[in-house]
Amino acid sequence: MTVLSLPPALIGTLRYQARIAMRRRTLWYVVVPTALLALVIGWRSPAEITDGVRHVAGATLVTGILCTLGIGVALADRKSWEQSAGMGDLIATTPCGVHTRMPATWAASLGVALMPPFLVVMVCAVPAAVAEGGVRPLVAAPAAFVTMVVPGAAALTALACLLGLLLPVTVARVCTAGFWLWSTIASPPLLPFATPTGTLLSPVGGYPAAAWFGERTVWAHRDLTGVLSPDVGTGSALVNLVVLAVFTTLFLLLAGLVAVRRG
Amino acid sequence: MEIEIGGLTKVFKSDVRALDGIDLLVPGGMVGLLGANGAGKSTLMRILAGALRPTAGRVVVGGHDLTTAGGRRAVQRATGYLPQELAPHPELSGREFLDYVALLKGIGDRWTRRSQVEDLLARVGLADDGDRRISEYSGGMRRRIGIAQSLLGDPRLLLVDEPASGLDPEERMRFRSLLTDLGRERTVVSSTHILDDVAWSCPQVAVLAAGRLVFHGAVGDLTAVARGRTYEVPADMPLGAEATVVSTSPEKYRVVTTEAPPRGRLVPPTLEDGYIMLMRSAR
Numbered sequence: 001m002t003v004l005s006l007p008p009a010l011i012g013t014l015r016y017q018a019r020i021a022m023r024r025r026t027l028w029y030v031v032v033p034t035a036l037l038a039l040v041i042g043w044r045s046p047a048e049i050t051d052g053v054r055h056v057a058g059a060t061l062v063t064g065i066l067c068t069l070g071i072g073v074a075l076a077d078r079k080s081w082e083q084s085a086g087m088g089d090l091i092a093t094t095p096c097g098v099h100t101r102m103p104a105t106w107a108a109s110l111g112v113a114l115m116p117p118f119l120v121v122m123v124c125a126v127p128a129a130v131a132e133g134g135v136r137p138l139v140a141a142p143a144a145f146v147t148m149v150v151p152g153a154a155a156l157t158a159l160a161c162l163l164g165l166l167l168p169v170t171v172a173r174v175c176t177a178g179f180w181l182w183s184t185i186a187s188p189p190l191l192p193f194a195t196p197t198g199t200l201l202s203p204v205g206g207y208p209a210a211a212w213f214g215e216r217t218v219w220a221h222r223d224l225t226g227v228l229s230p231d232v233g234t235g236s237a238l239v240n241l242v243v244l245a246v247f248t249t250l251f252l253l254l255a256g257l258v259a260v261r262r263g
Numbered sequence: 264m265e266i267e268i269g270g271l272t273k274v275f276k277s278d279v280r281a282l283d284g285i286d287l288l289v290p291g292g293m294v295g296l297l298g299a300n301g302a303g304k305s306t307l308m309r310i311l312a313g314a315l316r317p318t319a320g321r322v323v324v325g326g327h328d329l330t331t332a333g334g335r336r337a338v339q340r341a342t343g344y345l346p347q348e349l350a351p352h353p354e355l356s357g358r359e360f361l362d363y364v365a366l367l368k369g370i371g372d373r374w375t376r377r378s379q380v381e382d383l384l385a386r387v388g389l390a391d392d393g394d395r396r397i398s399e400y401s402g403g404m405r406r407r408i409g410i411a412q413s414l415l416g417d418p419r420l421l422l423v424d425e426p427a428s429g430l431d432p433e434e435r436m437r438f439r440s441l442l443t444d445l446g447r448e449r450t451v452v453s454s455t456h457i458l459d460d461v462a463w464s465c466p467q468v469a470v471l472a473a474g475r476l477v478f479h480g481a482v483g484d485l486t487a488v489a490r491g492r493t494y495e496v497p498a499d500m501p502l503g504a505e506a507t508v509v510s511t512s513p514e515k516y517r518v519v520t521t522e523a524p525p526r527g528r529l530v531p532p533t534l535e536d537g538y539i540m541l542m543r544s545a546r
Contacts, residue, residue, distance in 0.1 A: 012366025016355060023354035086346035090412070093312040093344045094367040095336050101367075 009096030013104035034070035035116035052128035052137035057213030059124035067117035148205025158251035271320035293446030295461035298471035343418035353398035489536035494527035
């Protein structure tokens, strides 16, 4: 399917929601500082890097944790904003259905918001490439970004989109941040309650990092047991990605249902 | 495009009965929708636009039943809608916003879209400001860009909710003329508080009160409700409790009343007199 054969409403939503996201200062106020922080933490000089691809995976992991938090918090207002001030009514009266608009709006703003973290990962891959004297880290960087950052960011922003419709924006932002910290930072042995850390439900990218990029300092690779914490491998990494895709779809469907019910 | 409404009822979750058994037939042309705040005008407009589902009743627009998904889509393709309050995306320019709405309306051809956007920017007097961000627009300019988007796709049914709010007098006159022109070739439903606009541009008028239709007919017939009941009374005369003051000046009151006031001079009624008389009797 070419761009020209896509429905006009889909093209319009993708094009203009991306522009809107790009021009919203609040997004950059949150995402740029977290991206810079990730760069500071993830940056190593070529002399400090022994395994280029593993370094890229480590930098991607840090970038994903920090930037996805910022992106989720910043984008929690996207749909609720559209619902207010007559825009929801106006858009609802066009033939473009909510099940086109909702994912397109989400995808456009997420795509824009992921640009700074992508740049950070690519920048972190440069000294790794210098250290290795080859392009392997530069090739691994986009692959790591797509498999480790994008799925978690997609799931979190889809959840933020749903929360933004159900709760006041500030509460939605707080809940989004809380959910992300619970599902990524909180370590199971240290907390009295269950977390998805180290399981196939984890959005942090631990399984792909360990399975495909040789990263060892992730919970997915530690001694967790149980059905949800299988051994690291291509199969478990793929299952992790599928689980996140299912959650993303579910959150978007629920957000669509909420939007339709409000109409 | 004919609009046929039968037994239309809308009850919100808060148990507010916004519309209560509306029956209305609009054969086409331009119709003014009047009523006090909270009378149900915007709810009716939103239902006609397909933005809101009715609780009960039937709405058929141009032969399409709005209570079915297929009917709603067919009507939406032929409808332009201006909500009562519209805050277009401030991050976009006026030109971009119109292009976006045109795409949402399914206008896929780039040249058709471009030509419509340029034409509408010129019609609402924003041709020179089309590239400015909407965040830099004044309230009147935002209203005008809202009006422009409602005309994209040359809709056969135009629903405008308080179109003149935020417009300065000159812009209001220009928009009134534009609506009148549009009403010659299509159905236009204009919900407004400004009776002068209705008197000037709408041959038909429908009046809602507390969710019920209390009048539908020609503007002249609404005016006639106050015929023989509109008086000018010297300002120093006491008014009976039954009289409703329509306007005042230092020398006299203009009142509508069923009882002739002392020293009252019977005068020909205006639309405003007729509307106030009707609303009195609807209470």
